[in-house]
Amino acid sequence: ATRALSAECTASMSEAVVRMMEDEEAMVRLKLIEALPLISETVPTLCTLLVDNLKRAFADPFWRIRKELLKASPLLIKNMGLEYFSGNFLAEYLSLFKDAVDEVRVSAGESLGGMCLYAGGDFVQEHIFPTVKELAGEEYSLRIANLCGLRSILETDDVPDRLSADALALLLAAGGDEVPNVRIRVAQALGQVITRVADGGRPKIRALLGELQVDKDTDVSFYAAESVRLCT
Secondary structure (H helix, E strand, O other), X not given: OHXXXXXXXXXXXXXXXXXHHOOOOHHHHHHHHHOHHHXXXXXXXXXXXXXXXXXXXXXXXXXXXXXXXXXXXXXXXXXXXXHHHHHHOHHHHHHHHHOOOHHHHHHHHHOHHHHHHHOOHHHHHHHHHHHHHHHOOOOHHHHHHHHHHXXXXXXXXXXXXXXXXXXXXXXXXXXXXXXHHHHHXXXXXXXXXXXXXXHHXXXXXXXXXXXXXXXXXXXXXXXXXXXXXXXX
16 A cells, blocks of 8 residues: 555656646746756656656756756766766757856856766766867857866866866866956966866966966956965
8 A cells, every 4th residue: 555655646746747847937947957956866766757858958948947957967967877867868968068058058067076976087088078178169158168167177076187187288278268258267267276186287287377477468467366376
């Protein structure tokens, strides 16, 4: 009787959640996605039933839903397993690194720390970092957002040496970007990550900050000087 009741409750909950996922009101869908980490932790069978709905949610026209899904993605891996996520949502997840909305792109980058924690650095290196690397050669808005991903990787504990080195190399290379706003973000990020990178990377960071301190753009030189103070 207990099992039958449990199955009945799960079926009823599933129907309610599916209705919410398909609700015309975007805020209803958003509230459900915000609860996704809790749902995946407490009722994982429900997430199994929601695969098609979640796939569509990654392309939801309401950008806050796409952003919230990116925030939830590492916890989906933690609670549901890497196979569940990579087999169902990896392509959709990667597509949001080039989203039309800046806050979504930034959220994609910021999710990389959690992806390293729960998917593992090797998985990120093989399946996600190629997209990150590709963004370094894209248009200005994508390059800016990409820096958030590089910083997120470098700020995360126990990242494999190869991934950390590759992320730092891209961040250092971005210090030569022709757009001052990109160089500003690089200068800020270098100050944030210098204490987190391996000893071998710190002289490279200090050297680039030294160059940026005398940048022809006064804002770049200002933020580089601020980061230098953080390094001392």
